[in-house]
Amino acid sequence: MVLVRQEIGDVLRDYRLQKAMTLRQVAGRASVALGYLSEVERGQKEASSEILASVAEALETPISVIMREVGDRLAVIEGVEADSVVPDTLPDELVAEFDADLAVR
């Protein structure tokens, strides 16, 4: 089962590290407990919408940017999962077409 909170946690941590901020700094700015923020980042706790908004503000990042990144990462995960049930061979005529296309370039 793909869990949204794990991607939210990863994205929040990545944005924090990108901004070179510590957990303590973000927790302080967002007025949330440090231990709680740490659990959210590790995907162990669900963050309420209010806390998400506060943390996004602390990271100076629009919540839409965070949620789009979450959606993109979920798509990669779901894409990978979908791939695993798709055969890893292609019909010969498609392979020939692809090779021909490569040759033209």
Add this chain to the structure above:
Amino acid sequence: MVLVRQEIGDVLRDYRLQKAMTLRQVAGRASVALGYLSEVERGQKEASSEILASVAEALETPISVIMREVGDRLAVIEGVEADSVVPDTLPDELVAEFDADLAVR
């Protein structure tokens, strides 16, 4: 404050209506209480990641599709909010450039 759960609720309801399903059908398939799902759709309750996954499955919609739609709608809201602090006039030279560009087409 922009609340993620309100957009999640709107998106879940829109996808449900698109599929012409009732609250009762989705709640049944997702094994969540009807009243709870209704509150989630109205943005009154946070849905846990497990419930989001179940509801997405009940709607036969990847969770990544739902979260990307949430991100897109949040972006519109934040864009509108950002617009309200941007002056609604443009420098004269930009307006002239824009008019010239239109004239060429």
